[in-house]
Amino acid sequence: MKKRIHDIELFMKYPHEVQEELLMSLISRASKTEYGKKYEFDSIATREQFRQRVPIVTYEDIFPYVEKLMRGEQNLLWPTEIRWFAKSSGTTNARSKFIPVSNEALEDCHYKGGKDLLSIYVNNYPDTKMFTGKNLVIGGSQQVNQFDKNAKSYYGDVSAVLIKNLPFWAQMVRTPSLDIALMEEWEEKIEKMAHYTLDENVTSISGVPTWTIVLLERILEIKGASSILEVWPNLETFIHGAVAFTPYEKLFNSLIPSPNMRYMETYNASEGFFGIQDRTDSKEMLLMLDYGIYYEFIPKEEWDSDQPKTISLDEVELGKNYAIIITTNSGLWRYKIGDTIRFTSLDPFRIKISGRTKHFINAFGEELIIENAEEAIAEACEQTDAEMENFTAGPRYLEAGTRGCHEWIIEFNKQPKDLDQFKRILDAKLREINSDYDAKRHKDIALVAPLVHLVAKGTFYHWMKKRGKLGGQNKVPRLSNNREYLDDLLEMVVAR
CATH class of the missing domain: 3.40.50.12780 (ANL, N-terminal domain)
Incomplete structure (x- = not known):
């Protein structure tokens, strides 16, 4: 050695x-x-x-x-x-x-x-x-x-x-x-x-x-x-x-x-x-x-x-x-x-x-990469005494009378003491480390604050099982530039 x-x-x-x-x-x-x-x-x-x-x-x-x-x-x-x-x-x-x-x-x-x-x-x-x-x-x-x-x-x-x-x-x-x-x-x-x-x-x-x-x-x-x-x-x-x-x-x-x-x-x-x-x-x-x-x-x-x-x-x-x-x-x-x-x-x-x-969010020119997302969610967990089990995120598109935003689905082992505070810290950290995201969030010009869904423990496990991707080298997709994973997960949560 x-x-x-x-x-x-x-x-x-x-x-x-x-x-x-x-x-x-x-x-x-x-x-x-x-x-x-x-x-x-x-x-x-x-x-x-x-x-x-x-x-x-x-x-x-x-x-x-x-x-x-x-x-x-x-x-x-x-x-x-x-x-x-x-x-x-x-x-x-x-x-x-x-x-x-x-x-x-x-x-x-x-x-x-x-x-x-x-x-x-x-x-x-x-x-x-x-x-x-x-x-x-x-x-x-x-x-x-x-x-x-x-x-x-x-x-x-x-x-x-x-x-x-x-x-x-x-x-x-x-x-x-x-x-x-x-x-x-x-x-x-x-x-x-x-x-x-x-x-x-x-x-x-x-x-x-x-x-x-x-x-x-x-x-x-x-x-x-x-x-x-x-x-x-x-x-x-x-x-x-x-x-x-x-x-x-x-x-x-x-x-x-x-x-x-x-x-x-x-x-x-x-x-x-x-x-x-x-x-x-x-x-x-x-x-x-x-x-x-x-x-x-x-x-x-x-x-x-x-x-x-x-x-x-x-x-x-x-x-x-x-x-x-x-x-x-x-x-x-x-x-x-x-x-x-x-x-x-x-x-x-x-x-x-x-x-x-191919795993990023750039629906609004924000160029958010996985490293940004993981750093921000770790900071939010640290400050709200939470323990994250799994997450994925994607865009919520602009609709008539509304602004776009990022939509997160998060499974916690230990939920944050204050979910609103968690969301504020998540957003603030993303703005701190990604100038493109910060520019789009400025005065809610192109993006409003992120939308966060909390799901029950075991949700991501059952979702990966449904997709035939349990174990081994299979990984939960963290970010997507479309709503494929978000909609599939949310549909499963409602069905359950």
Whole structure:
């Protein structure tokens, strides 16, 4: 672990050299693939040539290749055999996506990220007792690929793909058992996980905050306990990702009331492992540059372009929002993953996830992004002694005789003492951190104060269940520029 810290320091010191060398290596390795021949990888010698010749793609663009891979064809996007696919429902469209996962991506990206996470954690907390107990992993489900029974290829949530392929020594220190961890039926799985892990010595938890809360609350219910520390007294850390942690922090502090509890964020998606929180005094994440992933970034002003201009790591600026484009050792070439980030440091490169390119509210020119919404709702919860469980928001459009506004649906674990005060703080914080929103709210010119609906505990769980999106990597869509999620949720609430 100490040796790996030196390797991390190396790419922190020479980030541009590491990325340039990596890009050339990826191009060289894939030059004889179908994709490599199509775009003449053999004659690409610079990153500028790479940008000019290879198009930026979405999942829909590469789906014909993925479909062939799932049926057993090889050497299409990447030279080595592809047998695993990370299934992602995504939040940008309803159709499931199947992201190819090569052996190189498993070993040199996802597992390397896991080992680096442990290295950084131990380096930050040399007194850790994490390894004296089990790591509770709250992952997804793994299924046999049904596209072609002879293809011998498999798919599942990225967490399940990783769990299924873990080396034996890693399987020994995780819980629950593999048959439970990979169950497909989410509600039955939560029940079995709760009962299986009750008497384990759990010292760490890894998972998505939203689904981790569901499990922890069920465990407390079974045990009749008021704190998870009554169940797992040696629990010391929660390693989380997929959704922002800030809105859930207060709820976790009430479930695990210990000043010594540690929280560590990762940026691990179906497409790759991108970032790790490397400091104890900050929630920003170190961008990991030697995982077989070459990064490009699309500035905000280019997001709506069909073939936007990208910039490399040496051209990014602090505080600006960028869409991420990746080229990977699984054969994703200039692939748009849909996430947006902003850089909080350029030496070394540290980032914060700011949202999704298709998840925002801009119905009135306010350009509200997920990071704004999460920061504002966390502030409102803090000041009104509330604990948020889930939320979504969208526009309420202008109608005859009325002004537009933002409409929020919020499920609380602990409701605010004063809902009117909560709404005022939410609105004020949004105005403070988003100048476009503030301009539209000025004297109620284009937007009036937000409308907030409180819904019963369990509402979002039942809504996600209705949509077939329980568990794993599935996430509640935070913001939408239309009323699709709002109307569906409100209709369900009325029906119930």
